[in-house]
Amino acid sequence: MDEPEETLVLEHPDVPAPPKQPGRFKLTGFAALHVLMAVPTLLFFILIVVGGVVAVAWVGLGILFLALPAGRWFAGRHRLIASRILGAPVPAEYRPVPKGTHLVGRVLIWARDPMTWRDLAWMLFAVTLGFVMSLLTVLLFLAIATGALWWYGAEPIMRYRARLDRGLLSYGTTERLEQRVQVLTETRASSIDHSAAELRRIERDLHDGAQARLVSVGMNLGLAESMYAEDPEQAARLVAEARATASAALGDLRSVVRGIHPPVLADRGISGAVQALALDMALPVTVTSELPGRPPAPVESAVYFAVAECLANIGKHAGAANAWVTLRYADGVLVTVVGDDGRGGANPDSGTGMRGVMRRLAAFDGTMTVSSPDGGPTLITLEVPCALSSQRTTPSSPTD
Amino acid sequence: MRLVLAEDHALLADGLTRILTAGGFTVAGVVDNAPELDRALADPDVDGAVLDVRLHPSFTDEGIRAAVKVREDRPGFPVMVLSQYVEQLYARELLASGDGAIGYLLKDRVSDVTEFVDGVRRVLAGGTVIDPEVIAAIMARRPDDPLDRLTEREREVLALMAEGRSNAAIAAGLFVTEKAVAKHTNAIFTKLDLPVDIDDNRRVRAVLAWLRA
Known part of the structure; x- marks a missing residue:
């Protein structure tokens, strides 16, 4: 690692x-x-x-x-x-x-x-x-x-x-080391808690979603098989139902996968994935990315979910007409700013979402600062120290 | 109609070959990686392609890249892209050239065999078939876009048009007459300032205008 x-x-x-x-x-x-x-x-x-x-x-x-x-x-x-x-x-x-x-x-x-x-x-x-x-x-x-x-x-x-x-x-050096150990112990404990909670959530999602639906697919198919000779019409209905349920199970799996590691993030890196997020927003979101390479995958993932959370909050609470995301890299720090022209007054301590984001960033010595005066604009700055790989992400065609 | 099929899962490749063959297409070749796909697409006797997005060697978005690339060399080359998940971002990239003859569907749509085969046929005929999930995401978009000029009904018609349906199919879906649908499509073309042209192309461009808004 x-x-x-x-x-x-x-x-x-x-x-x-x-x-x-x-x-x-x-x-x-x-x-x-x-x-x-x-x-x-x-x-x-x-x-x-x-x-x-x-x-x-x-x-x-x-x-x-x-x-x-x-x-x-x-x-x-x-x-x-x-x-x-x-x-x-x-x-x-x-x-x-x-x-x-x-x-x-x-x-x-x-x-x-x-x-x-x-x-x-x-x-x-x-x-x-x-x-x-x-x-x-x-x-x-x-x-x-x-x-x-x-x-x-x-x-x-x-x-x-x-x-x-x-x-x-x-x-002195010793004191600095002690403080560092203290910080590392805290962030490590919290990221272990975080990933344990994540695993529990994924297990629950799979259990209640895809798994349950697949069981129902199996039952319907079994039933259809047994009545195929006597009542082919009823059997065909059951098979159709099984197909619909299989589709729903796939839908569940897709949403679980998106919650673990969005495929577009794997494909296009943080820049492309944030662009994809922006496109799915109900309000116009301008994405500016000036990254000379790709951050390590765990950092990309943490920043992606942080931006997703920020954008979701803008959609829910900000009452904004426009939003923007900028990604920069300077002096060994990946700086992401998410802004909107909404009503401001955002409080990062309310809501478990933002606290989760902070915990996740802290594992990489990352920080989140929120500036949100009443009346807006709201600016959320995420800073994560990391190295960039030289590999550049090249989308097959530029998108606006 | 000779098709190239790119799919790295042997099971799915078999299933797709069976479905396409039963639908009256000829599967000219099945490949499971990007370099082989490039070679297969270079064959001038191939009429279209059905591509999985993730292929060897890197399992990311090879299918999208291959589709965009082949259509740079052969504009309007029909491509149906299948994926386990759909992104608006990719839909835009696929449609960016404005040539039509593009399909972009979730893999699970294949389970509705008739619909899927019909979709492939429409793409080969120059039509555009976009997954309802992408369309739903666009539907939920900002209220101040140029498509606001469209009435609720016209938006519904446009959404079905983006899924690649014919006027007859749209009429059946909305429980109206085909004539009413024709009236709506004409209204859409006028409102989006699309000049009189071959009907198919206008349909494609209406969908494009919608995606780009």
């Missing part, structure tokens, strides 16, 4: 030629910045702690809503300085907050984000030991008499401080 292992980025790629390490004067400048920023950092640290303590009241939430982003801004400045001193990136890895999350939701997401707690720990460090280290560098420089100490001490002190900053403000 093709594991999308290139998506497992443990270490950010080092800059090919690291910029020149900042000299003593620059380091001292950074130290001065640290010292200056220590005061507001302390202020926001206190505000966050106070806000957190009184968060049960609205005023506490209000304080947090303002103080946390401000704290993040200062943390961000320090990340920048640390990355300049160390010559390596110090990435911020906050959990994303979906667009349109209300105030309380935002604060809750921030509170659950381990990075917020690391920020807090770092603030404590920045106003105590960190502050002392930077202040010392500045003082050694300012007091001319200690020039020799400054000459030898500035660099080790500041590098050490930057490393401490990085340790607090960024996840």
